[in-house]
Amino acid sequence: MNTTGLSKSRLERMHHVLSGYIERKEMPGLVALVSHHDDVYVEVLGTLTFGDPAPMKRDTIFRIASITKPITAVAAMILVEECKIRLDDSIEPWLPELANRRVLKSISSDLDDTVPALRAITLRDLLTYRMGFGSVMAMPDTYPIQKLIREYRIGGDGPMLPSQAPGMDEWLQKLGSLPWLAQPGERWMYQVSGDVLGALIARVSGQSLGTFMRERIFDPLGMKDTAFHVPPEKIDRLPAFYFFNRQTNKLDVFDNVANSAWRSEPPSESGGGGLVSTIDDYFAFSRMMLKKGRHGRKQILSRATVELMTSDQLTPKQRTGSEIFFGTHSSWGLGMAVDIRRNEIFHTPGRFGWTGGFGTTAYTDPAEGMVGILFTQRMMDSPEPPKVFTDFWTLAYGAME
Template identity: 60%
Template sequence: MTPSKLNKARVADLHAMTNGYVERGDIPGIVTLIACGEEVDVDVIGTMTVDGAKPMRRDTIFRIASITKPVAAAATMILVDDGKLRLEDSVERWLPELANRRVLRRMDSAPDDTAPAKRSITVRDVLNSTFGFGSVMARPGTYWIQELIRDGHLGGDGPPHPSLAPGMDEWMRRLSELPLMYQPGERWLYNTSCDVMGVLVARVSGRSFDAFLRERLFDPLGMKDTGFSVPASKLDRLPGVYVFNHESRKLEEFDTVGDSEYSRPPAFESGAGGLVSTVDDYYAFCRMMLNKGVWGRERVLTEASVEAMTKDQLSPQQREGAELFFGNHSSWGFGMAVSLRREKPWMVPGRFGWDGGFGTSAYSDPANDLIGILMTQRMMDSPEPPAVFTDFWAGAYRTLEEQWH
């Protein structure tokens, strides 16, 4: 028998820690998964709603928010593997709305104080989030462009609202009416690039983003519960999602279970944050990535594509201004963060993955053959990881330490 790689006592400690969040009423329910090699531990605690009526299930379908981003990047790289895209290609052939861009001279420039883009936007710029447009990390109302992003429902100015976004072509038209914030390739900016990836995949493949994902990723990986909406037959597995009201000190419903925004297909299939999934579905994606593109006997991505996605794709200059996201310990590959320095025990160099604003976190660590996935339904209060995230990752790495005898 192969000896266990996970310390059973410390796995129990991890379960007790997450259970504490539920018992205190901080989070209604939690599903965790840690896997080392072939060994997989899943823990399911709490309830799907704050009223406690329905117990949490292993196959609960969570709104996974920004851990959609690595999936969007994988889809884009499949088209690179197919020879339909090259990293240095201009995107203008498929995204003419992004041709002949104007660029703000400064973030606080007037709308007409722009300069022409110095070059075209490339596929690489979209993949590594440096195409020149993204979330503005400033208080609402700081810059005029924030209001136009919000009014145009272009995303990145708050939690996803799938019911408000326009269709794909209209979304691109609205994006094209705004100047870029930085020159193509100049600066990493969060979020919007991954939505552009979804549009690029749809237009290059000639089918909807959802249809492409299903054919090339979800079906091969057996991700039967992953998509941009939850069908009526599965709605009993969709939990409530909650935001913490700091005045009342209570969790308040953000998206109703009875008539959820995720109960019907959205007009815009968001590569930045639109997917729903289960812990086992997302594990299949993570395992494929950790296996360098292979799932079972099938190759889903080339090893070269996985390597490109999971290595640092930014220069220090491109990371300027993104310290809130990266600190001094991480950077960005294609659609996901990559750890560079071990500032905390779990920040192992080469570890890759991301967090989702609806309370999800998923990272893979090649050095330890470790995958960790945390699924909750409490929204993050700030870009800083909530305590449950840091406690989960600290506990997950403690399970790898030398066995107690």
Template identity: 60%
Template structure:
């Protein structure tokens, strides 16, 4: 690991670039965090709401969407460290809904055209997102299975909406009624695996997923503002959430500040995208991961578990069809992407992290002891990284001296 320093002049350039999004009205407000070694620089700009005057704050609580996934994987690996799970164990003991799976003969098969699964689903299959079921990256109506996912409110075909998702046991029952899309271990598929990980953690630990996260991750890391909902006393720190209407060319409210879906505890605690957090809280998680599982004097994860999470866990065959997510430069570890080659300057091999569809991005670079966290409240328009992500990572990487 090489320790560089942050160049203040180039961080000022990063501020100018990011603030341009605010001044143009593209994004109401932004919080950025850039850290190198023990040096941490946080920048705050803009407002909490499109039509409001309240300024964005360092401790703003953002809906972090899919950067929840690395946390779900870390929780699972804590149970592996505890000896309560093993990577190649079948999950059927805890998730009987996933026993005796049927698999679509082809993706375009009707739901009753299936074959038996070749084997049981394992903990590893869930961690590396190859258990056989996930988001379908195709136009609505392309495949039969898409409508069944939508009818069951199982998520993965659009942004998270906690109020529409059934409770945990009902969610699992509905999932268990559907065939898998691919054989266990055959193909990487996005999103659903991490939701199942949350259920697995809850059932193995015999407590709620959120309760386990609080005890084993959030409290040890000092992540006091991270959870599946925002307490009433902190709702003034929750910004509006917006999508972009391409016809009107305006931002439209998707989730409000005062009557937010995240002001209430959800029926289903989503490991794929349900958490709220702050830039500083999420940095604490990233720093623990970069410190190989250690926070201060406390070990949260074993070094072996962090190493497993942050290295490529897929074969080229498993990545087939996922080029939209990985391009030619990255792959997937446990719950997060891992950079394999330097397609862009900031894509340093070994870099790990992920992006969130509600406008969040967080990656760690072990080679430079570097962490970046970007928090916005504008939803992504497509699976391709938006310009604000690209500009943030380009500018943050340029701020590294050495």
């Protein structure tokens, strides 16, 4: 493999450090990729499952969780470029379930202690995650709204298997019955905007989200293993998925292969986190974004659109309360994070991407001509990045010559 432009000795260091996570049994296996200009290095380590010799492979299919979000944003911007919908259009003609919003007077208010929304939600609100509703970053049952979020399986209240979600129409009706947590456009809130965005794409395009993505993104990019479920002929390429059980103080299976929730089509295709993919499929998507929308002779998006998507779209006030996600180094573009200052070796202003709660991280750095992707199947324990992510990014940037 050609690794000119990447230091051989530094890549050996990456191999040694990442191997330590497997040897210490912190995860059964992983796949990592670093691309610097035209040079690509892939590291495949460990096994698909603890206690099973079946090796991790380069074409292993991972549940990629929230790094679905940038793909969903690209799908939405394809519709914008076709003038099927505009950034500042109200979503209400397509999603009438979310019309005439009420907003809680405060996060701790009872559910009927509300004021009217000042305006309708727009596509821009969804892409910037400022629709006015999202994850409540507090212990369960701290606030009255949390009970219904959990009961209605809205999402944004901890990890959920795709088979546990209601169908799209039922989900929208339940979401529409809840008061909002903030005024539209007021502040960034995690998760739910991505799922509403997926529903909007389906309604505007007249296709399921998965079909639209396949025709407009996956097939043109050759992303043959990316979908919302794993078909029977590919199921042996799906690894087990683990979480750290604080009661037993050990790793337990969250989703196994034999009866995986990803074996069949989900009731609702989650634009916020439902896709499965491989390292090479996601690299094809990342490289398209690095090349400003181009893939060979195909133009998935215009250069201007990619530049808009990957530029900071939030004010400091809109980020307030989301420091656990952004720290002081990051903000949000359209459907993905954007680094705005350098706190770490790997925080380059303009670097964009995101992480997934199921143990995935993928960022693209235009200034360095670099893409980095790490896929594991160990659930993140908190919104702060696990050590394996931090180590991977430190090693990846350290390997560039």
